Amino acid sequence: MVTKTLNVSRKHEIKEKFYLIAVLQGMWITLKYFCRGFFLWKSYTINYPEEKRNYSQRFRGMHFISYDENKIENCTACYLCQTVCPAECITIIAEERDPLKNPSGVWKEKKPKSFDIDALRCCFCGMCEESCPKDAIKLSRNYELATRTREQAIYNLDHLKREVKGRG
Amino acid sequence: MSFNNQNIVVNKRRMYINYCSDKKPLENLEDQENLENQENQENQKNRPLKNKINIDGKEIEFLPGDTIMQAAERGGIAHKIPRYCYHPGLPIAGSCRMCNVEIEKASKLMTACSTPASNGMVVHTNTSKVQKACTGVMEFLLTNHPLDCPVCDQAGECELQEYNYEYGPGTSRFSETKRVFTNATTKRLSDKITLNMNRCINCERCIRFEETITKSYELVMLNRSWEKELTLSNYESDENDKDDEDKMPTKGLTSSYQGCLADICPVGALTFNDFRFQKRVWFLNRQPSICDACSKGCNIEVHFENDIIYRYTPIFNEKVNRHWMCDRGRISYHDVEDSGRITMPFMNTIDSHLHSVEWMTVLSYLKSTLAIAKKVLIILGTDSTCEEAKLFINRIPSLSKGEVKVCFYNGTGDVSSSKDDEKIDYLLQMKDQTANTKGLELLGIPPLETSYVPDSTDNTDSTDSDVVIYFRSGRAGVGGRGGLELKLKSSASLFLWGVFYKKELDKAALKQIVAIIPGLMTVEKSGTFINCDSLSQSFTSAITHKGAALPADVIFQIMILENRSAIRS
Numbered sequence: 001m002v003t004k005t006l007n008v009s010r011k012h013e014i015k016e017k018f019y020l021i022a023v024l025q026g027m028w029i030t031l032k033y034f035c036r037g038f039f040l041w042k043s044y045t046i047n048y049p050e051e052k053r054n055y056s057q058r059f060r061g062m063h064f065i066s067y068d069e070n071k072i073e074n075c076t077a078c079y080l081c082q083t084v085c086p087a088e089c090i091t092i093i094a095e096e097r098d099p100l101k102n103p104s105g106v107w108k109e110k111k112p113k114s115f116d117i118d119a120l121r122c123c124f125c126g127m128c129e130e131s132c133p134k135d136a137i138k139l140s141r142n143y144e145l146a147t148r149t150r151e152q153a154i155y156n157l158d159h160l161k162r163e164v165k166g167r168g
Numbered sequence: 169m170s171f172n173n174q175n176i177v178v179n180k181r182r183m184y185i186n187y188c189s190d191k192k193p194l195e196n197l198e199d200q201e202n203l204e205n206q207e208n209q210e211n212q213k214n215r216p217l218k219n220k221i222n223i224d225g226k227e228i229e230f231l232p233g234d235t236i237m238q239a240a241e242r243g244g245i246a247h248k249i250p251r252y253c254y255h256p257g258l259p260i261a262g263s264c265r266m267c268n269v270e271i272e273k274a275s276k277l278m279t280a281c282s283t284p285a286s287n288g289m290v291v292h293t294n295t296s297k298v299q300k301a302c303t304g305v306m307e308f309l310l311t312n313h314p315l316d317c318p319v320c321d322q323a324g325e326c327e328l329q330e331y332n333y334e335y336g337p338g339t340s341r342f343s344e345t346k347r348v349f350t351n352a353t354t355k356r357l358s359d360k361i362t363l364n365m366n367r368c369i370n371c372e373r374c375i376r377f378e379e380t381i382t383k384s385y386e387l388v389m390l391n392r393s394w395e396k397e398l399t400l401s402n403y404e405s406d407e408n409d410k411d412d413e414d415k416m417p418t419k420g421l422t423s424s425y426q427g428c429l430a431d432i433c434p435v436g437a438l439t440f441n442d443f444r445f446q447k448r449v450w451f452l453n454r455q456p457s458i459c460d461a462c463s464k465g466c467n468i469e470v471h472f473e474n475d476i477i478y479r480y481t482p483i484f485n486e487k488v489n490r491h492w493m494c495d496r497g498r499i500s501y502h503d504v505e506d507s508g509r510i511t512m513p514f515m516n517t518i519d520s521h522l523h524s525v526e527w528m529t530v531l532s533y534l535k536s537t538l539a540i541a542k543k544v545l546i547i548l549g550t551d552s553t554c555e556e557a558k559l560f561i562n563r564i565p566s567l568s569k570g571e572v573k574v575c576f577y578n579g580t581g582d583v584s585s586s587k588d589d590e591k592i593d594y595l596l597q598m599k600d601q602t603a604n605t606k607g608l609e610l611l612g613i614p615p616l617e618t619s620y621v622p623d624s625t626d627n628t629d630s631t632d633s634d635v636v637i638y639f640r641s642g643r644a645g646v647g648g649r650g651g652l653e654l655k656l657k658s659s660a661s662l663f664l665w666g667v668f669y670k671k672e673l674d675k676a677a678l679k680q681i682v683a684i685i686p687g688l689m690t691v692e693k694s695g696t697f698i699n700c701d702s703l704s705q706s707f708t709s710a711i712t713h714k715g716a717a718l719p720a721d722v723i724f725q726i727m728i729l730e731n732r733s734a735i736r737s
């Protein structure tokens with residue numbers, strides 16, 4: 001198909017055409033903020049790693065999997081989060097829990113053998129948290145997700161069990 | 169011979185194995201009987217007056233002796249009646265009371281599964297009275313039910329879940345502690361079946377299955393009421409070892425149809441270990457196919473996701489397997505997924521090692537070898553489809569000017585043709601462990617002469633072919649007399665075509681194999697099998713080919729038409 005170019009001519013007022021006014025307006029804003037920072041010591045940035053911004057209590061950050069008093073993860077590998085996840089970033093492989101290492105008896109006969117979340121695909125919608133019948137997967141308020149490699153951004157079960165503090 | 173005569177078309181309704189019944193609409197039944205046995209026509213005329221029952225406004229004709237449920241099955245509306253203990257393949261128990269229906273002029277609700285239908289009965293399946301009764305039954309069933317659907321493998325195909333959506337009260341008035349069978353929460357009944365007694369709803373389908381279908385009587389219910397517990401009848405407790413209460417009994421279940429217990433159990437109480445926790449059922453795609461593990465040809469459904477097979481389940485077919493299938497067939501999908509399966513073309517180079525090669529290299533080599541061969545022997549494994557056999561008969565002569573001989577080879581156990589085939593148990597399993605021996609015989613292909621077979625006493629020298637092509641789909645000659653150890657002339661070149669495993673090649677005379685051409689297993693291809701009862705059944709492919717394997721017709725197309733576009737990398 002041949003691409004067609006359509007020229008749209010917009011009518012500008014004389015004030016807009018004479019853009020020196022806009023330039024001066026911009027310069028005024030720059031000058032205003034410069035003076036605030038320079039003379040009044042008011043800044044709009046923070047010294048990030050030392051200082052942290054306080055986000056809302058409802059901010060959704062990195063996932064974690066909660067565990068019980070025996071350090072056994074609450075997840076029973078039901079696959080509901082994998083089913084519901086719109087970004088398809090959760091991959092679970094289930095297996096049977098060794099009955100001898102199963103102090104909680106009936107409720108935990110199945111466990112995740114591997115539980116991976118690809119944080120690069122995750123859109124932090126929180127649907128996994130909502131669907132989980134065991135309140136196992138939760139989103140914390142941790143937003144520091146930077147990693148050196150892409151592989152590190154795929155969280156496995158051990159990584160997910162590290163962090164246990166939920167949102168407010 | 170036409171393949172289309174008695175084809176069983178595997179249709180969608182049959183997929184719901186616990187709902188399929190051989191109770192057909194009577195009009196069809198009459199047509200069939202008229203066709204099948206002409207002598208019965210006299211009886212047909214003297215048939216008693218038509219019996220009619222009205223279920224939800226639908227007039228259904230039934231045979232004397234049918235229950236209301238069976239009459240509903242004849243009318244194709246049995247799915248309107250909920251049920252737990254009723255199973256069309258098992259005797260009637262009437263123990264769950266889920267199948268309540270309201271009958272006009274009857275003072276109380278009746279169970280559809282066990283009340284005989286009578287002429288002129290008017291039945292309603294969905295009145296408010298029925299709904300209320302079903303809600304009551306559901307509430308009782310759920311009092312002690314653990315509701316651990318997240319853990320339970322049945323979730324997604326659970327009748328308790330389904331009927332609870334439809335009839336359940338939604339809330340529970342039960343505030344007491346639920347009953348827990350601590351010793352039977354994860355109890356291995358055998359290496360194939362695991363019981364979780366907490367989920368059992370005491371429908372006793374499993375017990376009736378053991379009593380009537382396998383006749384092994386290995387399951388019983390102990391105690392009554394809340395304490396009612398399913399146990400093995402051959403449990404032998406150890407007197408000296410009193411603490412070890414949940415020890416594995418000495419024998420466990422022994423029948424070869426244990427997988428069916430997991431199929432018929434309406435809840436997740438009995439689960440099949442091979443599938444246990446492997447996949448949630450709602451991820452699985454389903455495709456009907458035919459089991460190729462024996463000559464019975466049971467109708468199966470292949471459950472797969474992303475071309476990985478997770479399980480086989482039976483499909484109802486009155487003429488072949490009814491509701492059941494054997495465990496050997498059920499786990500035979502592991503052969504498709506076997507990591508040792510050869511799925512790349514290989515050629516034997518001068519140093520007697522097999523090397524992976526391009527498709528065109530091996531096919532042009534095969535073509536040139538066939539062109540100069542004087543005597544070509546095609547050995548078709550009896551697991552080939554009829555279509556593949558025809559393809560070899562028709563196509564090879566156009567590629568070779570020499571004398572072409574086609575014969576079939578079974579090589580499972582001591583079976584060599586369908587005459588040796590026989591039932592090895594009371595239900596389905598056959599001695600012949602390949603699917604299409606009958607089909608190749610009906611195509612007029614002779615069996616392989618005994619002089620080729622490794623341990624035969626026949627020493628006449630007829631093994632004089634230059635080129636031998638051994639074609640099979642992974643079943644013929646497996647586990648029997650070692651299909652690869654054929655007695656061949658030492659200068660003959662052997663082409664292996666189809667499904668072969670690396671472990672077999674270690675045994676084989678490597679220097680005779682010149683090339684391996686990877687082919688497809690039954691679930692990967694389409695075709696027709698003719699089973700031991702001469703019933704022809706067609707199937708289409710369920711999953712795409714593993715690795716670089718190609719269907720036989722595509723390979724012939726490439727060789728004859730030089731059409732390379734079909735090759736996938």
Ligand code: SF4
Nearest residue numbers: 085122123125126128
């Ligand atoms: S937050 Fe949303 S996108 Fe991320 S894992 Fe959960 S369900 Fe998937």
Ligand code: SF4
Nearest residue numbers: 075076078079081132
């Ligand atoms: S929904 Fe919860 S219990 Fe289920 S698999 Fe996900 S984290 Fe585990």
Ligand code: SF4
Nearest residue numbers: 317320323326435436
């Ligand atoms: S048997 Fe059905 S209702 Fe019961 S836990 Fe399993 S899936 Fe849920």
Ligand code: SF4
Nearest residue numbers: 368369371372374433
């Ligand atoms: S184990 Fe399953 S089939 Fe057997 S009685 Fe219990 S619910 Fe019914």
Ligand code: FES
Nearest residue numbers: 253264265267281
């Ligand atoms: S199905 Fe009729 S009583 Fe159980």
